Amino acid sequence: MFTFPIPAVRKVVERGIADAAANGGFRNPYYGTRPGEGERPGLWLVGDKGVYIMSNGKLAEGSRALVVYSEQCHPNSDIDLWDYKRRHFGGDDGIEFIEAERVIPLFDRNMRATHLNVELTDTEIGLSLITR
Template sequence: PGLWLVGDEGVYIMSNGKLAEGARPLVVYSEQCHPLGNPDWWDYKRRHFGGDDGIEFIEAERLIPLFDRNLRVTHLNVVLTETEIALSLIAR
């Protein structure tokens, strides 16, 4: 179990869980890389995720401890480098 970090038309996260027949997954876009919310989304995606479409898997074991210790969180911060995905939480 976990989340997919997806880069295609924008950058977003979604569950990798099995959906009921006909159901659509909940998609949560990056604030900076939402195709309807930021006219510069393509440049941001290319700079931080790469020009090609892709999926990175984030294991639930990495996420659950973050959320369990901070109930006032409003945002998940994801930082991509060439070799890793760093996760942190933000409360606004």
């Protein structure tokens, strides 16, 4: 399971939308192997050195996407992030697209929630909210 503060998730989605408006659309998270899939408002859940979410709008030359690391799998954390990533994301690097239309209404219906939990299985991405 990976946890992200809701205000940070909202900023990632908003940044992706702003970048897309300014630079001609959304990036394809699947490197063009699935044309049109994931090229809409949302965020990318990325497993790399740690696990993070990132904005998905096309970027201006020299700019970078907004990145927010999960609380459990940040490169500067104390835990063994490689083992945690391998157990909960998989051993390989990868990207999963999560639609904005899936997360934003969830946040708007649960105004007291403070964090988004993302849980991956072999077949789906589970989303839940918690309050701290």
